[in-house]
Amino acid sequence: MESPADQFDLIVLGGGTGGYTAAFRASQLGLRTALVEADLIGGTCLHRGCIPTKVMLESADLLARMRDASAFGLEAAGVGANMAAIARRRTDTVNRLTGGLMSLVRKNRVELIHGRGVLESSRVVRVALAGPDGLAEGERVIQATNLILATGSRPRSLPGLVPDGRRIVTSDDVLTSEVIPPSLIVVGGGAVGVEFASFYRDMGTEVTLVEYLSSLVPLEDAEIGRVLERAFRRRGIEVMVGARLDPEAAVADDAGVTVSVETVAGVGRRELHAAQLLVATGRSANVSGIGLENTQVVVESGVIRVDPYMRTAEPNVYAIGDLVGGLLLAHVAAHEGIVAVETIAGLDPEPVDYSIMPRATYCRPQIASVGRSEAELTRDSVPYVAGKFPWLANAKAVIGGDHEGFAKVLAHAETGQILGIHLIGPHVTDLVAEGSLGMNLAARVQELAHTVHPHPSLSEALAEAAMAVSGQSINV
């Protein structure tokens, strides 16, 4: 431990998106950096989250377009999906991106230490090294001036509903599966739940989506949830909102899973049966087993308490990503990592502002948003005006044959400052970036309205929605 080789400026515990981003930026800023990861670099996002699901959804989207090919003057016979081949592409893509990250580790001269790290103090980490075969292979004690904790999260089920990896599964399970269940109950209508519901429906599965709250994607603007619900119903997904599944009453056997669902309104119980049940009811931060008890770091409601520079209660220990709760999004973790590192390097970065973090969900239609919803603005007593523009009135969406949904811009009624952008429809997971930039620059809605957008493009919908705030849309 006294060896200079074990002495770093920064140790990052956890090699997910937040962790490796922090480590790369730290090295760019001249910090000697160690990145400790027990598993493969890339974390949940690359191995059990964003990336593998997006590979699956990319195939599903293309499949849906191919089924509609004749509408575009194209011909094809025997259109279908081969789940084993999709799964192979999923593995290949993850491996390729993992390889890319490994070369970035080398390029950035980050020391990647393969093993499970436990804090012995606020500056010392004991790593149980993992050999090439993943088995324990001795240990190494390292120390640093600063630490960033980024150990991520894992799927959480409902109390009493225990995933068995076969009939009752989590996202971790289905992301290594090559099987399309004939029928599936998805419990949880948040981003993860609706993405899987969308995917499996395209693959031909009979999907029932059960959400406890009164609308799908309950963290989004309420109107988004309503449009998604309608779109999902039209696609043949059975949507149950305001519905409580009794976790204790679930029965899994060789024939599948049987559960009992009660509508909150109390209309009565219903028995549901399916080949599989996918639990998508949230995630728990990995705060245990990493030695927090040897530090002054404070855990509250299961997540680490931090300030907007990602500082914990322990001087020189920072925490980022799913570990600190909140949005649980890879790009938020990456941003938190950069803010933490720039704080450590004395660069005086802007604090993390969660009110301008974009959110993106890759179901069909896609959903994306940044800023506050109408309900949140009403709750906060902020006077606002909404401007809305339907994709049906956007020429490029009509040309693309994909024109369900709308773009909505919320602006302060007096100052015109943009307070929220809510999108459901084609390619909105990319289009929302313009909203993020605008909100980051504290743009007024008039500035968005007067920005010239290429014609015909989907991006025009944002300017039209901005114009609609003052009743001056051109194309609707």
Place this chain on the structure above:
Amino acid sequence: MESPADQFDLIVLGGGTGGYTAAFRASQLGLRTALVEADLIGGTCLHRGCIPTKVMLESADLLARMRDASAFGLEAAGVGANMAAIARRRTDTVNRLTGGLMSLVRKNRVELIHGRGVLESSRVVRVALAGPDGLAEGERVIQATNLILATGSRPRSLPGLVPDGRRIVTSDDVLTSEVIPPSLIVVGGGAVGVEFASFYRDMGTEVTLVEYLSSLVPLEDAEIGRVLERAFRRRGIEVMVGARLDPEAAVADDAGVTVSVETVAGVGRRELHAAQLLVATGRSANVSGIGLENTQVVVESGVIRVDPYMRTAEPNVYAIGDLVGGLLLAHVAAHEGIVAVETIAGLDPEPVDYSIMPRATYCRPQIASVGRSEAELTRDSVPYVAGKFPWLANAKAVIGGDHEGFAKVLAHAETGQILGIHLIGPHVTDLVAEGSLGMNLAARVQELAHTVHPHPSLSEALAEAAMAVSGQSINV
């Protein structure tokens, strides 16, 4: 003429994108507005330009993806295109959008006058009315306090190369055609030429693309042209740059077209033969036959001279769109129309700033840009730094299987202000909008770099390119 019914606050001459946008906004601002159009509302963009080409290119893009379906774990047999069906969809889409515009004319209470208008003075327009069958049906004289001229443009050939609509054709001709020529020479490697080259190649045509200047899309940053050339060559398009076609030597007969092409470097002449030759060598403004001689409006180099508020030399007469030259883009015309109307209404708008107008080309790979190129900045002696990010390093582009090209951000070396954004690759015709907003807000490159973009999304490439300006990309 003395009838109040013939008295308007504003007459807009020409019902293309610029014209109808101006008319709608004028009505929203309370101006009694007449819109004079001899043909269908929508102009070149809707009937002979942007919209029908994008319908064709949408089918071509889907066809290309379908041919690659097995890479996504999908199955299909007999993948092909039916040009007659694509042409039907093209007509249906144009008709649908035309119907939409007609209902907006009614909603905005714009008086649409169907006929050919000629200025008798700076306030009086004589309209040769067209009946429902398109034939002349009397005339009507109207007058207004202000006039906006928006009569657009038409394809221009090379001197001596006369389109016959059969062997030697323009974009007007191919946009009503249902035929895929077995071979095609495209003369002109600008936006129009490369879009048609891209489309017909996907349809199986042997395409030769002849450009006089030394690179394709010569108005774009030079690096864009090089990547496009490579991509086109890989797709089997024969690209000849720095090549002069002798317009006088073109011979069209039943067998096709034979032309002689000389490389500017003087390596020698080559004879090219193809079933068709498409002339895509630019457009001429429609300045004739509209009565400009009865006004003080000044025509210079074939276009109307205007100031940045679109005012001509004749008080109260404005001109917009292709008629004033420059970029010849529908969204620029629309913006010019709004600035002209807001000037007329006394709203004191920002002047039109051509340095922040986005440009979008829908070939494959797509091209989009805003601001100045490296060559322009060098010419203008502006010290700049370039940041570049390849799509190959963007996870979503890898997932989409479409990762040719790059995103490039040019920033002022001292102030960090964003001076140009140049994109070639997937969906960039939408992604460029973020650059437009940034440049409209005079954003610094650090602000773009610090804006959080959803992961995984294509939009991340802009932030990464912005980070690259200071050598701090994360994912490359």
